[in-house]
Amino acid sequence: MNWKQAPLGPVQTNAYVLYNDEGEAVIFDPGGDGKAFEAALKKENIQPLAILLTHAHFDHIGAVDHIRDAFNIPVYIHQLEAHWLQDPSKNLSVNMTAEGITARSAEHVIEGEQSFTVGPFAFRVVETPGHSPGSISYYHEPTGTVFSGDVLFQSGIGRTDLPGADEATLLNSIHQKLLELPENTSVACGHGPTTTISAEMDGNPFLNGL
Incomplete structure:
Protein backbone atom coordinates (compact mmCIF):
# COMPACT_ATOMS: atom_id res chain seq x y z
CA MET A 1 0.00 0.00 0.00
CA ASN A 2 1.06 3.56 -0.68
CA TRP A 3 -0.40 7.04 -0.79
CA LYS A 4 -0.21 10.22 -2.84
CA GLN A 5 -0.84 13.86 -1.98
CA ALA A 6 -3.03 16.00 -4.26
CA PRO A 7 -3.42 19.72 -3.45
CA LEU A 8 -6.93 20.73 -4.54
CA GLY A 9 -9.39 23.58 -4.42
CA PRO A 10 -9.26 27.31 -3.69
CA VAL A 11 -6.57 27.13 -1.02
CA GLN A 12 -4.76 24.01 -2.26
CA THR A 13 -5.93 21.74 0.52
CA ASN A 14 -4.18 18.39 0.51
CA ALA A 15 -6.35 15.48 -0.53
CA TYR A 16 -4.74 12.07 -0.13
CA VAL A 17 -5.18 8.87 -2.10
CA LEU A 18 -4.31 5.71 -0.16
CA TYR A 19 -4.15 2.82 -2.62
CA ASN A 20 -3.01 -0.77 -3.03
CA ASP A 21 -1.46 -2.71 -5.90
CA GLU A 22 -4.91 -3.59 -7.26
CA GLY A 23 -5.81 0.09 -7.61
CA GLU A 24 -8.33 0.07 -4.77
CA ALA A 25 -8.21 3.29 -2.78
CA VAL A 26 -9.72 5.57 -0.18
CA ILE A 27 -9.79 9.33 -0.63
CA PHE A 28 -9.19 11.80 2.19
CA ASP A 29 -10.60 15.34 2.06
CA PRO A 30 -11.26 16.06 -1.64
CA GLY A 31 -11.38 19.84 -1.35
CA GLY A 32 -12.09 20.90 -4.91
CA ASP A 33 -11.24 20.56 -8.61
CA GLY A 34 -13.57 17.59 -8.83
CA LYS A 35 -13.41 17.05 -12.59
CA ALA A 36 -9.63 17.23 -12.76
CA PHE A 37 -9.27 14.98 -9.71
CA GLU A 38 -11.67 12.42 -11.17
CA ALA A 39 -9.74 12.43 -14.44
CA ALA A 40 -6.42 11.94 -12.64
CA LEU A 41 -7.78 9.01 -10.64
CA LYS A 42 -9.16 7.33 -13.73
CA LYS A 43 -5.94 7.90 -15.65
CA GLU A 44 -4.08 6.03 -12.91
CA ASN A 45 -6.73 3.28 -12.89
CA ILE A 46 -7.57 4.09 -9.28
CA GLN A 47 -10.91 2.79 -8.01
CA PRO A 48 -11.92 4.65 -4.83
CA LEU A 49 -13.97 2.75 -2.26
CA ALA A 50 -14.84 5.63 0.08
CA ILE A 51 -14.22 9.25 1.04
CA LEU A 52 -12.93 9.82 4.58
CA LEU A 53 -13.25 13.36 5.94
CA THR A 54 -11.03 14.65 8.72
CA HIS A 55 -13.43 17.55 9.28
CA ALA A 56 -16.03 19.57 7.40
CA HIS A 57 -14.50 22.97 6.65
CA PHE A 58 -15.31 24.11 3.12
CA ASP A 59 -11.80 23.66 1.77
CA HIS A 60 -11.91 19.95 2.62
CA ILE A 61 -15.33 19.12 1.15
CA GLY A 62 -15.57 21.03 -2.14
CA ALA A 63 -15.33 17.95 -4.38
CA VAL A 64 -17.05 15.46 -2.08
CA ASP A 65 -20.24 15.13 -4.10
CA HIS A 66 -18.43 15.08 -7.44
CA ILE A 67 -16.10 12.25 -6.43
CA ARG A 68 -18.84 10.42 -4.54
CA ASP A 69 -21.08 10.44 -7.62
CA ALA A 70 -18.32 9.72 -10.13
CA PHE A 71 -17.38 6.49 -8.34
CA ASN A 72 -20.62 5.74 -6.46
CA ILE A 73 -18.91 5.60 -3.07
CA PRO A 74 -19.88 6.51 0.52
CA VAL A 75 -18.62 9.34 2.72
CA TYR A 76 -17.50 9.09 6.36
CA ILE A 77 -17.48 12.00 8.85
CA HIS A 78 -17.55 12.52 12.63
CA GLN A 79 -20.97 13.00 14.17
CA LEU A 80 -20.18 16.47 15.55
CA GLU A 81 -19.76 17.86 12.04
CA ALA A 82 -22.16 15.70 10.06
CA HIS A 83 -24.61 18.60 9.74
CA TRP A 84 -21.88 21.00 8.62
CA LEU A 85 -21.85 19.47 5.15
CA GLN A 86 -25.16 21.14 4.30
CA ASP A 87 -24.57 24.38 6.23
CA PRO A 88 -22.37 27.04 4.59
CA SER A 89 -22.21 29.03 7.83
CA LYS A 90 -20.88 26.04 9.76
CA ASN A 91 -18.40 24.91 7.09
CA LEU A 92 -17.25 28.55 6.74
CA SER A 93 -18.00 28.83 3.02
CA VAL A 94 -20.77 31.41 3.44
CA ASN A 95 -18.45 34.26 2.46
CA MET A 96 -16.56 32.34 -0.24
CA THR A 97 -19.25 32.21 -2.93
CA ALA A 98 -22.79 33.50 -3.37
CA GLU A 99 -24.20 30.01 -2.81
CA GLY A 100 -21.61 28.70 -0.37
CA ILE A 101 -20.17 25.21 -0.57
CA THR A 102 -22.24 22.23 0.49
CA ALA A 103 -22.34 18.46 0.19
CA ARG A 104 -25.06 15.91 0.76
CA SER A 105 -25.28 14.02 4.04
CA ALA A 106 -22.60 11.43 4.72
CA GLU A 107 -23.53 7.77 4.45
CA HIS A 108 -21.51 6.89 7.55
CA VAL A 109 -21.31 8.94 10.76
CA ILE A 110 -18.42 8.11 13.07
CA GLU A 111 -19.22 8.17 16.78
CA GLY A 112 -16.24 8.08 19.10
CA GLU A 113 -12.82 6.54 18.67
CA GLN A 114 -12.88 3.20 16.93
CA SER A 115 -11.25 0.89 14.45
CA PHE A 116 -12.93 0.17 11.16
CA THR A 117 -12.18 -1.14 7.71
CA VAL A 118 -13.01 -0.03 4.19
CA GLY A 119 -12.36 -2.94 1.88
CA PRO A 120 -8.71 -3.94 2.50
CA PHE A 121 -7.91 -0.73 4.40
CA ALA A 122 -7.94 -0.75 8.20
CA TYR A 139 -4.10 6.20 11.70
CA HIS A 140 -3.14 3.62 9.07
CA GLU A 141 -0.66 1.27 10.68
CA PRO A 142 0.41 -0.66 7.53
CA THR A 143 1.90 2.50 6.00
CA GLY A 144 2.76 4.14 9.34
CA THR A 145 0.73 7.21 8.45
CA VAL A 146 -1.75 9.42 10.25
CA PHE A 147 -4.08 11.44 8.03
CA SER A 148 -4.62 14.34 10.41
CA GLY A 149 -6.31 17.11 8.44
CA ASP A 150 -5.64 20.54 9.97
CA VAL A 151 -4.51 19.41 13.42
CA LEU A 152 -0.72 19.27 13.06
CA PHE A 153 1.50 20.77 10.37
CA GLN A 154 5.21 20.92 9.66
CA SER A 155 6.39 23.38 12.33
CA GLY A 156 2.81 24.48 12.94
CA ILE A 157 -0.63 23.63 14.27
CA GLY A 158 -4.15 24.16 13.00
CA ARG A 159 -5.86 27.52 13.25
CA THR A 160 -7.73 28.19 16.48
CA ASP A 161 -9.26 31.57 15.59
CA LEU A 162 -12.26 29.96 13.87
CA PRO A 163 -15.74 29.28 15.29
CA GLY A 164 -15.69 26.14 17.41
CA ALA A 165 -11.88 26.11 17.68
CA ASP A 166 -9.88 26.18 20.90
CA GLU A 167 -6.10 26.29 21.26
CA ALA A 168 -5.88 24.42 24.56
CA THR A 169 -8.08 21.65 23.20
CA LEU A 170 -5.99 21.41 20.03
CA LEU A 171 -2.70 21.21 21.92
CA ASN A 172 -4.14 18.54 24.18
CA SER A 173 -5.23 16.54 21.12
CA ILE A 174 -1.76 16.75 19.65
CA HIS A 175 0.07 15.84 22.86
CA GLN A 176 -2.34 13.16 24.08
CA LYS A 177 -3.25 11.56 20.75
CA LEU A 178 -0.86 12.26 17.89
CA LEU A 179 2.42 12.42 19.80
CA GLU A 180 1.57 9.06 21.37
CA LEU A 181 1.85 7.43 17.93
CA PRO A 182 5.17 5.80 16.93
CA GLU A 183 7.78 8.49 16.35
CA ASN A 184 8.41 7.36 12.77
CA THR A 185 4.74 7.91 11.86
CA SER A 186 4.27 10.09 8.77
CA VAL A 187 1.85 12.97 9.26
CA ALA A 188 -0.24 13.61 6.16
CA CYS A 189 -1.21 17.22 6.83
CA GLY A 190 -4.15 19.12 5.42
CA HIS A 191 -1.91 21.87 4.05
CA GLY A 192 1.74 22.11 3.12
CA PRO A 193 4.36 19.37 3.20
CA THR A 194 4.08 16.12 5.09
CA THR A 195 6.14 15.61 8.22
CA THR A 196 6.74 13.00 10.93
CA ILE A 197 5.82 12.73 14.58
CA SER A 198 9.49 12.73 15.57
CA ALA A 199 10.23 15.88 13.56
CA GLU A 200 7.40 17.76 15.25
CA MET A 201 8.30 16.48 18.70
CA ASP A 202 11.81 17.82 18.18
CA GLY A 203 11.25 21.02 16.27
CA ASN A 204 7.69 22.33 16.33
CA PRO A 205 7.80 25.66 18.21
CA PHE A 206 4.12 25.40 19.17
CA LEU A 207 4.76 22.13 20.98
CA ASN A 208 8.12 22.53 22.66
CA GLY A 209 8.53 26.24 23.29
CA LEU A 210 11.47 26.73 20.93
Missing part, protein backbone atom coordinates in the same frame (compact mmCIF):
# COMPACT_ATOMS: atom_id res chain seq x y z
CA PHE A 123 -7.88 2.43 10.28
CA ARG A 124 -7.89 3.56 13.86
CA VAL A 125 -9.93 6.72 14.29
CA VAL A 126 -8.56 9.16 16.85
CA GLU A 127 -10.63 12.14 17.99
CA THR A 128 -8.43 15.25 17.68
CA PRO A 129 -10.64 18.32 18.29
CA GLY A 130 -9.37 21.86 18.66
CA HIS A 131 -9.19 23.13 15.09
CA SER A 132 -12.84 22.13 14.86
CA PRO A 133 -15.06 20.18 17.28
CA GLY A 134 -15.34 17.06 15.12
CA SER A 135 -11.80 16.87 13.78
CA ILE A 136 -10.59 13.30 13.59
CA SER A 137 -7.35 11.68 12.49
CA TYR A 138 -7.10 8.33 10.73
